[in-house]
Amino acid sequence: MAPAVFLHEAVVLSGRFPLLAGASLQIEEGEIAHIRGANGAGKTSLLRLCAGLLPLHRGAGFVLGHDLSLDRRSLRRQVGLLGHQSFLYEELTVGENLRYALRASGCDRRRAEPAAARLSLAGRLFDTPVARLSAGQRRRTALAVLLARDPALWLLDEPHAGLDEEGRHLLDSLIAGSRAKGRTVVLCSHEHDHAASLSDRVIVVAGGRVLQEPAGVA
């Protein structure tokens, strides 16, 4: 079986600044990988590269069988990225955002309500414009979009940030549930202990590269 993510000496630039300076990485299908690293080490860039948002400058990269240097567009329908930004339209309601995202990625629109219910966004909140939500509620809406789309590869950038205790438990159970369905999850987190309990493997990023994987961390 081909790995879900395969990078070899990947270089990604922002202008003239190398975000990734030759990162090599392999994540198998169905794995939950935890990416660690200091601020500015390249964690977010790694996720954005896997989501097909950043062009590969040098090196090779394959995600879900798509060659990153050839075709990033068809990859994007199959990945879900939860970033620092939530990709939501402020003026639209939670429900409208969900339905738009589902229609855009060619999924069944009826998945919107169960997903919202799962993240306690049913009822009044479902018809509230995103502009009026709190930061935590937006985060949940973004998670609901992810859950409803159910992509093959989940890319979570600091998913726990800004969530309350209940939200964190929900997130943990979502990640566990997606693993049960055979999805691949890559998450960046500074909460090492918490993330370690969720993940199969730790990947350490520094200086725009993936460091040798520490042995003995399961």
Next chain:
Amino acid sequence: MKSNRILRLTGALGLAGVVATFWLGLFVTPNAEFFGSLVRLLYVHPSMAWVAFLAYGMAFLSSLLYLWPRTRHPRFDHLAGASAEVGVVFTGLTLVTGSIWGRTTWGVWWTWDPLLTTTALLFVLYLGYLALRRVPGDPEVVARRSAIAALIAFIDVPIVYFSVTWWRSLHQPPTVNLASRHLYVHGIMAFTLFLSFASFTLVYAWLTAQRYRLYALAEKEADEGLDLALEERRAEGVPA
């Protein structure tokens, strides 16, 4: 280097041609019956306009070559940028010399003559293109963005020219323009005119090549910077 010698030859020929054109234009050719000495402007103005259009055509072609995936190469982006910039210089000169022509023949610095109006629109159109080129960013991104802008701008040229011409001709009887005047052209005048076109085209080639070299140098500089930047970036990950 062979290309270097060709370039130097081009520059020398262009310079010599321009000097000869000026000498012929100012001192040798006779005055025309109708225009008097003003006919001498004929040896600089139309060739400016011709070179400007040539430059924009060149920028358009190389932008297309850049956008076409099989021929995509930074050199076409550089050529497009260089050619457009030289084109803007020549367009500016077209406007100034055209304006002088207008002042002397019609008594006004500006008329809404179709060619002059089209040229003025071209000038602002490509000023915008150059402004877009100057916005910093990932070189590939800048190149692609600029190539598309060059495409949009160049496609506009015939539409602008056609609509401006029609706009004028509906309004009032056709204005005095160079083509509609019966000029009795002497042999020496025709030769000077031809020489002017040829030598300014050579000047265009030389300037574009120089501008292109500047782009190449800037890219070389950035490339050397990249290797250093990669080193530095990797060094961040090594604990001190």
Next chain:
Amino acid sequence: MSGYVEAGYLVVVLGLGGYAVSLVARQRSARGRLEPKRTPPTPREPGAKR
């Protein structure tokens, strides 16, 4: 001669000449910047981004 003609010629000479001189000067300064770059770099501050 009217003076206008001479002005037209002068504009062309000054415009093209000035542009050509500026191009050559910029090339020279770019080459100058390229030469001394061969010295080893000073490492960048860790964590400093963009």
Next chain:
Amino acid sequence: MWRDALIVAGKDLRIELRSKVALNQVVPFAAVVILLFGLALGPDRAALSPAAAGLFWVAVLLSAVLATQRSFAVEAADGARDGLRLSGLDPAGIFLGKAGAVAGELIVLEGLLSVGVAVLYGLQLTGGLVLVAACLAATVGLAAVGVTYGAVASGLRIKETLLPLLFLPVAAPVLLGATKAWQEALTGRPGAGAGWLGVLAAFAVVYVAVGIVAFGPLLEEA
């Protein structure tokens, strides 16, 4: 492509219905422009009504810049530009949807503005069919160029100043064609105005085609 266009257009129009930025800001802006022209040219109706068509279209052009900027401000908010790419929508569809939404907004604006021009400049809106056809063709062209250049400039820090500089010169033939078509129709010569419709239609067709082709490469950048 068409399905994606409908999704995007529906989304953009829904956002406009919610926020009413075009209605509450762009339309008043166009009204201000029309008023200012009136002040600049003086109270003389004899001077105003021959120029009315041109002034109307200049106001539309300036409003089109604002509408385009708004169309991309919606996307830039909260990183939705990345969202647009992540959604996996067909770029050509995104272009058609956005251009369609902008065109729809501009048509409404032109309807309101023509009433304002008729009242303020003392204009008889005769030759209706040519007027409407000119509006439609011109608007499609403007929206196509605007959205394409909007994508060129979006994501740049200086987009507010760059977009008008790029957009307005390209749109010059539209200003010319639409103004002439209106002038001919208003002075009772709709036949002559119809000729200009051809120019407007050609412009629209060319730039819709360019937008469809160019939007993919444009969206991939950054």
